[in-house]
Amino acid sequence: MNETLSPLADASAIEVKYPLSVKAVMIDLDGTLLDTASDLATAANMMLREVGRAELPPETIQSYIGKGVEKLVKRSLTASMDGEPEAELFDRAMPIYERDYAKTLCVDTRPYPGVLDGLGALRESGFRLACITNKAEAFTLPLLRATGLLEFFDLVLSGDTLPKKKPDPMPLLHACKQFNIEPGEMLLIGDSLNDAQAARAAGCHIFCVPYGYNEGRDVRELDCDAVVATLYEAAKLIRKSP
Ligand SMILES: O=C(O)COP(=O)(O)O
Ligand SMILES: [Mg+2]
Structure with missing residues (x-):
């Protein structure tokens, strides 16, 4: 970096x-x-569950916030800051995450x-x-x-x-x-x-x-x-x- x-x-x-x-x-x-971290983490974990990936601790997802929604989804899918998920997985996960975050948007925020x-x-x-x-x-x-x-x-x-x-x-x-x-x-x-x-x-x-x-x-x-x-x-x- x-x-x-x-x-x-x-x-x-x-x-x-x-x-x-x-x-x-x-x-x-x-x-x-x-x-916003709690609601972002809830949505990320809903998405991970739906694409068959392991959920992550909310503190880990909180550390992924900062560079926008696509980066948050990529980091969550790979459980790493600079990871690149397979294109097919990312293309599937992105609309799921957007749909889920629209639902959790202002629950705890x-x-x-x-x-x-x-x-x-x-x-x-x-x-x-x-x-x-x-x-x-x-x-x-x-x-x-x-x-x-x-x-x-x-x-x-x-x-x-x-x-x-x-x-x-x-x-x-x-x-x-x-x-x-x-x-x-x-x-x-x-x-x-x-x-x-x-x-x-x-x-x-x-x-x-x-x-x-x-x-x-x-x-x-x-x-x-x-x-x-x-x-x-x-x-x-x-x-x-x-
Ligand atoms: O959405 C993000 O990743 C961060 O958003 P921010 O620029 O308001 O901190
Ligand atoms: Mg900020």
Whole structure:
């Protein structure tokens, strides 16, 4: 794996001045806004059962979250991070998983503590907000709607909205263009290496939350400007630039 990791990433080890001046904020979905791991694992295990494979522990499936639905299915079928299942098996499993996740979508899924307060505080401060996720659009919009979060966002970009997803900077740069601002005026709040790499490649600021998924790795390994306990804490570290 080709990863650039800083030895320490917390608010005391960075050069940026706080409060940080930005004009808009992008927020990741799985592991940052919503705790989706349980429902994703239930669907993955329903799919594994149906294609005749052994079920996996929920913690293992949680470590497979991050690079979108196809990668989650491939990882679950091979029980490994970089495994490639046979094409025939994958083609069979994919629609089963999509059907099952549509059923389990919002059974246990909840916003993390500080999310509703944080989104409220960000809106009150006048920030435009975008949700940038690798989750497929067919799941993103119903989930944001069901959890009451959709109304906070001016823009939602899912994993299949554009030709490329995180860690590619494309969705972040697209959001900057939509909001008519420079990448340096934008902050991304996320939970994983995909977010950190996309933000660095785009030239945006990046905060990470410690409670998410990060493909089984410690969030403190990430090259980010700050690790923030909650979205509400993140809102206190930024200021709306004119
Ligand atoms: O769907 C995924 O794999 C991850 O989605 P996220 O980008 O919202 O964390
Ligand atoms: Mg995430």
